[in-house]
Amino acid sequence: MTVFELPGPRPTLADVARVAGVSSATASRVLNGFPQVRDQTRRRVEQAVGALGYVRQRGTRTVAGHRSTRSIAVAVGEDGPWSFSDPSFGRLVRGAGAELARAGMQVVVLVVRSPKSAQVSAARYLSSGHVDGVLFVSTHARYSVAMAGLAVPVVSAGRPLCGDATGVACVDVDNRGGAAAAVQYLLDSGRRRIATVAGPKDTAPGQDRLAGYLEVVAEAGLYDPGLLAYGDFGQASGEHVTLRLLDRRPDVDAVFVASDLMATGVLRALRRTGRSVPGDVAVVGFGNAPVAAVTDPPLTTVSQPVEALGAQAARELLAVLGGAAGRRRVVLDTALVIRESA
Known part of the structure; x- marks a missing residue:
C-alpha cells in the first residue's frame, strides 16, 4: 500500500504532480486526457489525484471571476500582413491548435495592432471573460505592455515577453x-x-x-x-x-x-x-x-521547430490553467540542415 502525505485541505495540480513524481505539465496532460502519456505515469497521477482528493474546477469560476469558456485566444501582435503571409505562422498555430483541441479548447485568433487605443481595446476584450487564456505571438516587443496586465494567464510563443518586467512566460527557439x-x-x-x-x-x-x-x-x-x-x-x-x-x-x-x-x-x-x-x-x-x-x-x-514551439506554448498555458506554476522560459533547440547553397 502506498501512503501519501496530504499537503493541505485544498490540493492543487502542483500538489498532484509532486506526489506523483512528475512535472505539472505532465499531470495536466493526464487530467486533460492527452494520449501521449505512458500508462505507468498515468496511473501514478491518477493515484495521486485519488489520495489527495484533488477536484478539477472545470466549468466553475476561473480567473478574474469568470466562468470557463473552454476557449483560448491566439493574440497576434503585428501591424502588417507579415505574420499571416509567413508559413511559419501557420505551422505555429497548427501546433498549438492540435494541443488545445486535444484538451477540448476552442481557438480564437485576435490581431493586436500597435496604436495604444487598439492595444487597450484588445486587452479589455481578453480580460472580459471571453477566453480562459492567451497564447501571444509577435516578433515585436512593443506589444508586451498590452499583454502583461491581462486578467487571464498568458504564454508568449517567442521571446518578446521574456526577461522584462512583465512576468509573462514564454516558449522560444534558440x-x-x-x-x-x-x-x-x-x-x-x-x-x-x-x-x-x-x-x-x-x-x-x-x-x-x-x-x-x-x-x-x-x-x-x-x-x-x-x-x-x-x-x-x-x-x-x-x-x-x-x-x-x-x-x-x-x-x-x-x-x-x-x-x-x-x-x-x-x-x-x-x-x-x-x-x-x-x-x-x-x-x-x-x-x-x-x-x-x-x-x-x-x-x-x-x-527551427515551429510546430513544436506552438505545441509547447499551448502545453505550458494548459498547465497554468490547470493550477501549475508556469515556467518563466522554455527554449527549444535548432538544427543546421545542409543543402547545396553552402
Missing part, C-alpha cells in the same frame, strides 16, 4: 545558438568574409540571430561592420540590401541570412550580379521554410 552554428559552419568551410542580412532591429529574432552571428565572427577576429545589413524578413528586402552590400563589399564570400524568405532575395541578387552559389558566395538561411528546399540551389538553413 535563435542565437542556431545563428552561431550556421556562421561557425561557414567558417569551418573556409569562408572568411562572411556578411549577414539581419532581421529588423526591433524584433527579438532579429536581435538574437544577429547576436549569434556577431559572437562567432568576433571570436574569429573577423568582425567588420561593413558586412552588416538589415532587412525586414521579406524577399524584396533581402535582394535590395544584398545589392547594396555587394556594391560596398564585392569580396564577400558568404552570407548568413536571418530568414529563408530574405535568403531567396539574396540568391536573386547574387544571380543578378553574376556570382555563383556556393562557388563564389555561400548562403545560409534561417527557418527551414518550405521554400528552402526548392530554391536554386536548395538552401542550407537553420531548422
Whole structure:
C-alpha cells in the first residue's frame, strides 16, 4: 500500500504532480486526457489525484471571476500582413491548435495592432471573460505592455515577453545558438568574409540571430561592420540590401541570412550580379521554410521547430490553467540542415 502525505485541505495540480513524481505539465496532460502519456505515469497521477482528493474546477469560476469558456485566444501582435503571409505562422498555430483541441479548447485568433487605443481595446476584450487564456505571438516587443496586465494567464510563443518586467512566460527557439552554428559552419568551410542580412532591429529574432552571428565572427577576429545589413524578413528586402552590400563589399564570400524568405532575395541578387552559389558566395538561411528546399540551389538553413514551439506554448498555458506554476522560459533547440547553397 502506498501512503501519501496530504499537503493541505485544498490540493492543487502542483500538489498532484509532486506526489506523483512528475512535472505539472505532465499531470495536466493526464487530467486533460492527452494520449501521449505512458500508462505507468498515468496511473501514478491518477493515484495521486485519488489520495489527495484533488477536484478539477472545470466549468466553475476561473480567473478574474469568470466562468470557463473552454476557449483560448491566439493574440497576434503585428501591424502588417507579415505574420499571416509567413508559413511559419501557420505551422505555429497548427501546433498549438492540435494541443488545445486535444484538451477540448476552442481557438480564437485576435490581431493586436500597435496604436495604444487598439492595444487597450484588445486587452479589455481578453480580460472580459471571453477566453480562459492567451497564447501571444509577435516578433515585436512593443506589444508586451498590452499583454502583461491581462486578467487571464498568458504564454508568449517567442521571446518578446521574456526577461522584462512583465512576468509573462514564454516558449522560444534558440535563435542565437542556431545563428552561431550556421556562421561557425561557414567558417569551418573556409569562408572568411562572411556578411549577414539581419532581421529588423526591433524584433527579438532579429536581435538574437544577429547576436549569434556577431559572437562567432568576433571570436574569429573577423568582425567588420561593413558586412552588416538589415532587412525586414521579406524577399524584396533581402535582394535590395544584398545589392547594396555587394556594391560596398564585392569580396564577400558568404552570407548568413536571418530568414529563408530574405535568403531567396539574396540568391536573386547574387544571380543578378553574376556570382555563383556556393562557388563564389555561400548562403545560409534561417527557418527551414518550405521554400528552402526548392530554391536554386536548395538552401542550407537553420531548422527551427515551429510546430513544436506552438505545441509547447499551448502545453505550458494548459498547465497554468490547470493550477501549475508556469515556467518563466522554455527554449527549444535548432538544427543546421545542409543543402547545396553552402
